[in-house]
Amino acid sequence: MDFYFTEEQRLIQDTYRKFREKELTPQYVRWIDENCDYLPEDMLQKLAELGTMGITIPREYGGLGLGMTEFCIITEELSTANPAVAMCALIGLSFGATPIMGIGNQEQKRKHLPRIAEGKEKWALCMTEPGGGTDILGAITTSAAKDADSYVVNGTKMWITGAHKADYLMTLVITDKTVDRKKGLSALIIDAKSEGITIRPIRKLGIHGCGVNEVHFEDVRVPAENLLGEENRGWYQLLGTLNPERISTSLFSLGIARAAFNYALQYSKERRAFGKTIGSFQILQHYLADIAIEIENARNLIYKCAWLCDTGQKYDVEVAMAKIVACRASELAALHGMEILGGYGFAMEYDMQRYFRDYKQMKFSPISDEMARNYIAEVGFGLPRSF
Ligand SMILES: Cc1cc2nc3c(=O)[nH]c(=O)nc-3n(C[C@H](O)[C@H](O)[C@H](O)COP(=O)(O)OP(=O)(O)OC[C@H]3O[C@@H](n4cnc5c(N)ncnc54)[C@H](O)[C@@H]3O)c2cc1C
Structure with missing residues (x-):
């Protein structure tokens, strides 16, 4: 068992981390949240130049030909900046290319995959x-x-x-x-x-x-x-291609959780009360520790799903679990994060309120936590369908 990324994977992570720090700054992300309903074209183009839109599209169709683990590394970095960035960048890959790669014919592959990989087709x-x-x-x-x-x-x-x-x-x-x-x-x-x-x-x-x-x-x-x-045969065939979408959703939540955690941790080191930084109070330390535990759980489960996917194994039950665990991480990070920031958590000029608003979407989309649990019980343990 090996928890290390390969040299190439570390390079990819480093590239996207640097991209995030340079291009997807807190100011830029705030501006998107307040002014945009989609990622601006110039940013999409920069992401396309890195190959983002074609991560898992085979090289013969103009993609990077990489696997699910690399997809996770990239999506995690983008989602940590802001889930909207990852969603807009990867929606063509998730909802266009992946179904076409799975069940499309040659003509559909030739027509759409290269354009999706280039960032020229949105889906x-x-x-x-x-x-x-x-x-x-x-x-x-x-x-x-x-x-x-x-x-x-x-x-x-x-x-x-x-x-x-x-x-x-x-x-x-x-x-x-x-x-x-x-x-x-x-x-x-x-x-x-x-x-x-x-x-x-x-x-x-x-x-x-x-x-x-x-x-x-x-x-x-x-x-x-x-x-x-x-x-x-659309119900069986299309749904069969959408499991990777649940990995994406888990990564969006993981990104929110990481960003909220980092924000709260930094704040706890700076804000002072009773002559100390608030991060020296045990209850806030426990809040932060609890968030970190959930983040670690979510990350491990998501990357296990990626490994199962990359090694050709089933991961439908595990990814339903990952969806829930990652949502829980983002929820805890947003709720505790708000508490750690006190009144400032409620102020629109601080980012914590955005994490608090953003995590909510991940609770029910694309599958609600309740239905994910139903799936685990029914498919994972063979229990009778409860509805
Ligand atoms: C921001 C956003 C983006 C979305 N993007 C897309 C998209 O791109 N494409 C797309 O097709 N859809 C999209 N959706 C739809 C999303 O997948 C649905 O909202 C989701 O599946 C829940 O459906 P619903 O909102 O109709 O809730 P309902 O189906 O009405 O469910 C309401 C509540 O009842 C619960 N419930 C229902 N049945 C059961 C049961 N058997 N057991 C336990 N609880 C149950 C649900 O968990 C939920 O809590 C999006 C939704 C949102 C809000």
Whole structure:
């Protein structure tokens, strides 16, 4: 057993740490949070030049051809600056390239992978509907009717991250209404500029730098060749490609936790009360120790998932655990962090309030902690489904 990164991995970590310190400064991140609903184009381009958008895309398609461990190293560094940075930089890889690499045909790979790797194509994933995100099978109504060599899509998707900037929407639709829902769904690659698509931004509490939207499809024509994978196998095939997304989500939480911890630790060394720094009071030391324990737990579990993934093993149950543990780390870091900062935790000009707002998003997206626990019990221990 070896907990060390390889020389190459250390180099990657060092490169992104330096990038974070130089480019993604606290002032810049604050500015994004207050002014942007997506990472500005010049920053996306800088990240693309490092190869960020194509970390796990094979070299033959213009990517770096690296594994999940390297993906984690990079995402951890970016998320520690701000999860919105990591989300905007990696959304094409997660929601476009990964499904295409998993179930796409040669033409789709040739068309999209090089452009995603170059940072020239943005993507969003359209699964959740207004009727529900946890029970997608029960809530989905968006349908695609076959008409000659096209599908005609009608319906509404909710909470779609990055749709307002996306070039393509990876969209789950009903293609056969007559069968059991799981067996009648398909994944379509929809050009976001198609006629009949309306996108409405939704204001939200945290992670302002990566906006979400309602996406409405009205008689949107999609060429039949934009079907991803097999018709009516979309539920199994698309979901099968989304486990890495849960690793990403865990890393977003880990980044928030690390940033909040560092901020609180620094503050505790500077702020004084009763003639001492507040970091000399035992209860605050325990707060910090508790956060550090959760961060260490989360990190170990996330990198174990990466190792399982890189060695071709299953990690679906472990990654559901990682999602919960990392969320807990970010929650504890934000809550204790607020306490350590006292009144200043509540001030908008201090960053702690942002960690407090940002961690909340990770609790229920892309899967809620409750559903992650359900999954662990059902798939991990073979217990009967409770719902
Ligand atoms: C900021 C943000 C970004 C998002 N980005 C995307 C995106 O890019 N693409 C996309 O498709 N979706 C996206 N989502 C949707 C997200 O995946 C859903 O919000 C999430 O799945 C929960 O669905 P819901 O909000 O409809 O809650 P509901 O399904 O209504 O659930 C409400 C509550 O009930 C609980 N619950 C439901 N069923 C059970 C059960 N059986 N057992 C125990 N508890 C249960 C849930 O855990 C939750 O606490 C995003 C959401 C947000 C808020």
